[in-house]
Amino acid sequence: MTNTPNTGGGSDHYRSTNAGRITATIADDERPSHAVVRAVATITNAPPLDLAPLCDATDPDHLNELFDDPTDAAASTELSFAYAGCEVTVVRDEIRVRVTDPDTV
Numbered sequence: 760m761t762n763t764p765n766t767g768g769g770s771d772h773y774r775s776t777n778a779g780r781i782t783a784t785i786a787d788d789e790r791p792s793h794a795v796v797r798a799v800a801t802i803t804n805a806p807p808l809d810l811a812p813l814c815d816a817t818d819p820d821h822l823n824e825l826f827d828d829p830t831d832a833a834a835s836t837e838l839s840f841a842y843a844g845c846e847v848t849v850v851r852d853e854i855r856v857r858v859t860d861p862d863t864v
Contacts (some may be wrong), residue, residue, distance in 0.1 A: 779858040791826040791849060792819035798854045799843050816842035822849065 783798040785791050792813055800807040813819050817840045825836055826849055839848040844860030 779861075781856045783854045783856070785826065785852050785854065790819075790823050791854075792822050794854055795822070795842070795847055795849065798856045799845050799847065802845060802856050802858060803843060805843070810843045813842065816840050816847075825849075826851070 779802075781798055781802045783794060783801070785794040789797075796807045796810060796813055799805075800810060803810075813822075817838070822838065825838060837848060837850045839846065841847070841859065844858060844862070846857045846859050848855045
């Protein structure tokens with residue numbers, strides 16, 4: 760099953776999608792924390808403002824510090840956390856989201 764995301768960020772940020780999973784790139788002009796919310800909103804079909812605050816799951820400032828410059832230390836860094844019924848993993852310049860709570864979608 761293929762999902763064509765439409766969250767205003769443009770579908771060109773999504774490299775692959777399938778049932779219950781999505782991989783999104785972090786745009787050059789986008790904060791990693793915003794990209795996480797965009798990707799989770801896409802896979803759960805929820806407006807970003809309807810999601811729980813990201814700070815309930817992880818520190819958005821720390822997330823941004825780790826991954827704002829993917830050529831620096833983030834090259835070998837991986838951060839995973841649960842957010843809005845999903846497992847989110849951020850690596851280098853991409854975000855992988857997997858739905859863990861089927862009632863979320």
